[in-house]
Amino acid sequence: MKYVIGVDLGTSAVKVLLMNNKGEVCLEVSKSYPLIQEKSGYSEQDPTEWVGKTTEALTELVRQFDGDAESIEGISFSGQMHGLVLLDAEQNVLRNAILWNDTRTTEQCEHIYDVVGEERLLEITKNPALEGFTLPKLLWVKQYEPDVLARASVFMLPKDYLRFKMTGAIHMEYSDAAGTLMLNVEEKKWSEELCEIVGIDSKLCPPLVGSHEFVGHITVQFADETGLAPSTKVFAGGADNACGAIGSGILSEGKTLCSIGTSGVVLSYEERNNRDFQGKVHYFNHCEEHAFYTMGVTLAAGYSLSWFKDTFAKDEQFETLLEGLDNVPIGAKGLLFTPYLVGERTPHADSMIRASFIGMDASHKRIDFARAVIEGITFSLHESIEIFRESGKTIDTIISIGGGAKNNTWLQIQADVFNATIVKLSSEQGPAVGAAMLAAYGSGWYDSLQQCADVFIQEEKTYTPIRENVARYNELFQLYKDVYSQTKRLNEGLKSFRT
Template sequence: MKYVIGVDLGTSAVKVLLMNQLGEVCVEISQPYPLIQEKSGYSEQDPEEWVDKTITAISMLVKGFGGSLDDIEGISFSGQMHGLVLLDQQNEVLRNAILWNDVRTSNQCEEIYKLVGKETLLKIAKNPALEGFTLPKLLWVKEHEPELYRKAKTFLLPKDYLRFRLTGQIHSEYSDAAGTLLLDVANKRWSREICEAVGVDLTLCPQLVEPHQFVGTITSEIARRTGLSVYTKVFAGGADNACGAIGSGILEVGKTLCSIGTSGVVLSYEEKKERDFKGKVHYFNHGKENAFYTMGVTLAAGYSLNWFKESFAQKEDYDTLLTGVEEVAIGANGLLFTPYLAGERTPHADAFIRGSFIGVDSSHKRIDFVRAVIEGITFSLNESIEIFRDGGKKIDTIVSIGGGAKNDTWLQIQADIFNVKIQKLSSEQGPGIGAAMIAALGCGWYSSLNECAESFTKVVKTFEPIEKNVRQYEELFRLYKKVYQSTKEISEGLASFRN
């Protein structure tokens, strides 16, 4: 039996999966690492943490592996998007990585619009200038850390840096590059026009490759530290959402994904590069060659539930926290939550908005708040689905992965709020499975990702919308959508009181 490894470099942890040729997850190991948040709105990580924890996780996997190491043929990567890693002339890291959920770059976003033009940016990069993207971070460093910026030779995205450390080879690939605002998405090349407009040297952009492309083998040092064979093949990989799409079988028109991790996304397959949502949702290159996907984002999806647990139930696990949530009536007994803990992305590109509980009553119990948080996260994701539908997309079935797929009550809530059939897979680790599938394709196990998906993705449970619940949630959703405008000015006024 042959095996591949999928590495999913997330925001809070790296997850490493060992999968065999039958599409089975044989081993799954996770290693956490911390965020660095020196100021409100700042979010950074030490890239060395990614390397050390990945090596630790792989070495643990190898130690428990009973077969021949030569049977582990390939490895590939999924990774958090948009993060900025700057390297100097010696390929040494110049500063901590600035992450996707860092929102310090509002001024730089305005500068991009001024220098490039909003219409030109949407035409080339297919996305608006938002604080989370890579280019605003690059311009922030250029303005606030000019000496450091002058030392930079290249920038990399998080999983591309990790892959560089394992192979010694520097590349980026299209699905992750699409989240930088520097890629000509339709034509799959770095945009000279954007670079020249904002004053970024095109040579800072790394060489581009296809996600499934072979980019080398692991170095002898990494082989020694992990226990892997030096002949282990390495393939470029993809952005976490692109890999999540691959690992969930979102590989043809009509397929849609809901992924609830730290952030939450609703993602739908596209095969045409001409599709235009006017910047209301994201439009990125897929991990499948010459394909694309549209995507809406909730910045603090699973993070909202994690925040609630850490703030009010720190010593409990999630199963305990959610016990009884199925007994709480729809609408959490008159309580609404908006998950704007870190600002919002879709449909409100707003770095300053903050979350709210609306309708708090003395009769409310903790479990009502838990239900409200879950419903609020799902309402936020439904705003993206509404944009898709308004744009003419038919959505009647959604594959759900991530933390939101671990609880059957939450899956039923998704079916009722989205008014679709929800499919649960045998594993909710979509991005890691997608990375493993890229490696399997690269190793020649399959002729296409679609063929690979027949073995690697398995639906184990389906949740149908309940008509009565759908009607109730439609009424609540109308109320939910009013909260943003009602609290926007208040959130902006409170900004000066935050540390």
């Protein structure tokens, strides 16, 4: 039997997954690490935590594995996008990583538009200037920590730093590079023009490789620490959403994914590199060679439900919190929630907007609030689906993964709100499976990622929209969309009161 490992470096934890050449998940280990949030809008992590916890997880996995470590042929990665890691000439970390959900860079985004122009930026990167992307973070460091940038020799993204510490080789692959706002997405190369205009030395950009490309073996030191064989091949990997797409079989035109993790995404496969969404949704390079994907993002999807549980039911499990969810009627008895806890991205690129409960009265119970939170998250994701459909894309079947796929009532809510058939996978591990598939494909087990998907991915259950529920949710959705415009000015006024 042959094996590969998928490493998913997430925002709150790293998950390592051992899979065999039958597409079976054999072992899984997860290790968590903290966020560093010194101020409102700041979100950082210590990159050494990623390396330490991944080493611990792999060591535990190898210890549990009853086979020969030599039979683990390859390892690849999925990682949180956009995070900025800076290394000096001796390859030491210069500061904490600034993460994707950090929103301190509004000023830098405005500067990018001023000097590049919105139209030209979209032509090059196919994406708007948003606080979460990497280039605004680099410009923030340039403005407020110039001594740090002056000492930098290369910038990296989170999973690329982890891979570097395992191999000693520095690379970045296209699916993650597309989220830096520095890549010419269509031409698949760093934009010298853009770097020159904004005043960032293009020498900071690492070499680019394909997601399934072999980039080296693990070092002898890392092999000794974990118990893995020094012969273990390492492959570049991909951005978490691109790997989630691979691990869900989004590998051909017409395939769409809904993934609800800390953030939430609606992702659709694209064969073309020139479709025009006017920057309303993200347009990134896929891990699949010569392919792309478009994506809308809800910044606080699963995070909204986690926040609600931690605030109002801290000592309970999610299953207990959601007991009776299916008994609450559509609209949560007149209660609406907008999931803007950390601002929003699609369709409102707004770092100032904040969440709201609308319509509270004394009759509402905790389960009504829980239902409103789930419906609000789903409405936010539906705004991305609306954009896709308005562009002419047909979306009638959606693979659902993540937290939203763990509750049958929520899956039916997705079917009714999206007015599409929702598919639940039999073994849903999302990005970690996608990373393992890249290692399997890179190791030569299959001639294509699609062949790999045919073995690794199986559907379990489908949920079809209920006509009367679709109509009722469409009515409620129109009210939901009004909340943003009605509360925007109020939230801007409240900004000075946030600490």
